[in-house]
Amino acid sequence: MKFDDELEFYFEHGLCMYADVNGETVEQYxxxxxxxxxxxxxxxxxxxxxxxxxxxxxxxxxxxxxxxxxxxxxxxxxxxxxxxxxxxxxxxxxxxxxxxxxxxxxxxxxxxxxxxxxxxxxxxxxxxxxxxxxxxxxxxxxxxxxxxDTLKSFCRSANKNYKSLVEYIDALFVCYARMLVIRVDFTYRSQYCVPRGETTISHAEARMHRIALLKYLRSSKSLGVVGYAWKLEYGLDKSYHYHCLLFLNGVYHREDIVIAKLLGEYWVETVTEGKGIYYNCNKNKAAFEKKGILGVGMISHHQTGLRAGLKLVAAYLTKPDYFIRMIAPDGGRCFGKGGKVFPKQTKRGRPRKQPDVLPSE
Incomplete structure (x- = not known):
């Protein structure tokens, strides 16, 4: 399977609309x-x-x-x-x-x-x-x-964001030998996604919610998030919504689905005050694992296959800009990630395992 085919599998699973039905978040194609x-x-x-x-x-x-x-x-x-x-x-x-x-x-x-x-x-x-x-x-x-020249200029932003995100992830693995990787989509209830409706979430409000969420993730009150990346998108069905990739220290955290649920509930109840919904992407790991392209959950630095899957997740966040690039109404950012990662100075602890060797195709 080629890289593009693998990435298409992510697109197929990621472009459904997440709607609230009787209080539950469901996929709707x-x-x-x-x-x-x-x-x-x-x-x-x-x-x-x-x-x-x-x-x-x-x-x-x-x-x-x-x-x-x-x-x-x-x-x-x-x-x-x-x-x-x-x-x-x-x-x-x-x-x-x-x-x-x-x-x-x-x-x-x-x-x-x-x-x-x-x-x-x-x-x-x-x-x-x-x-x-x-x-x-x-x-x-x-x-x-x-x-x-025009085509290269258009694609430059997507390629730059992908490269910077992969470098950011690699830097996190230098600091943390094992990380719990979580994907969550943060969006809004159907009544707040009506185009040009009175209750529609504005870009300014969505931006305010994103700032509040990131402030929480960086605080001591959060569940120990050590890194993150986010991507803002807009669609006629879902209005403004965020795709987020979160990293936790795998030494201290294991329950990725539970943690994603807790973060989603914080978005719904505290950040958006009931206007939001969320989609726990980690609940759907089996489909990606079956394809051999799983890139979330517990990942150790030496697990070459899972890290390759994680790079696909990074591409999923950034590569759509190669086809359709969103322009925020106020000229603001549509992609972001955590700050610069500084490796720990101490060298104590057991030696790291060598990277897994993948079977040749």
Whole structure:
């Protein structure tokens, strides 16, 4: 399984809406999750199109049109014509989109096939000609030097945040040989997520709640959190919400699900005064463990597999910015982590185990 496929598994499990039903937080799969998947698919197809040297949507009589790679990319392009671009803009109103997505929308938004059946073998001759011309224009634009500079600039923030978070996690493992890693999503009850409604949580209020939560995590009253990272996101269904990654000293703490529950209850009852809900991601460890990509729970510094899974969690927090980057209304931050980690000076204690050696694939 490639890194991108593993990360997609995290996306699939992370883009559900968390709603309160009779006091319980439940997952509800929504249009927002489907649109986010569509956006990633468009960026992927556009990247493949950029590298593809052969022509697409040529007359069906040409030999090239019958090649498998050509037909596969043509079919993927056709499938993307069914995406609701208007809904994308509505669902993500405070966001900047990957330049590859913007170019796709520039040329293909509004293109409809008369047959309304998006299969390569059923596309009419004049539609083939139109699609061929559009894909050639797309390739010409995205291969330009100016566009490449724009794309690199857009992706720089996501890559920088991912790198800094991985370095932060590595520094924590220098200090703590074993850590209890917890993922919690902090969000709001449905009545406070109605777009432009009177009770809707504002960005200023969400920011105030985040400051209060972090103040608690850094205080002596908390449950011993030694490190953290957070990511602010916004969606039409969930409004403002935070994805948080928390680290505790594994020498003193073990019950990750219980601790996540206690932190969630603090968010609900104290920070938001009843407006919030939370989702305890550690309760769903089995699905990730089955895939061999578990990255939460108790992790020792030498457990190479679990630390690789933790890097996927770090990517899950930061890599969506490669596709859709949120812009806070007041220009504030959308990502943050704990301060600089200073290794302990003492060298007492048992020697550390050597890192596990993963079996070769």
């Amino acid at each position: 929504t249009d927002q999750a489907l649109l986010a998947s569509d956006i990633r698919s468009i960026v992927d197809v556009m990247a493949r199109l950029k590298a593809f040297q052969k022509g697409l949507f040529l007359p069906r009589t040409t030999a090239m049109s019958k090649q498998k790679k050509v037909r596969a990319l043509e079919q993927d392009c056709l499938s993307l014509l069914k995406v609701d671009f208007g809904m994308i803009k509505e669902v993500y109103p405070y966001h900047e989109f990957n330049p590859l997505l913007r170019v796709f929308m520039k040329y293909f938004a509004g293109v409809e096939l008369r047959s309304n059946v998006y299969k390569v073998e059923l596309v009419l001759a004049d539609e083939l000609s139109l699609l061929h011309d559009l894909t050639e224009k797309v390739k010409q634009e995205i291969r330009g030097v100016e566009f490449q």
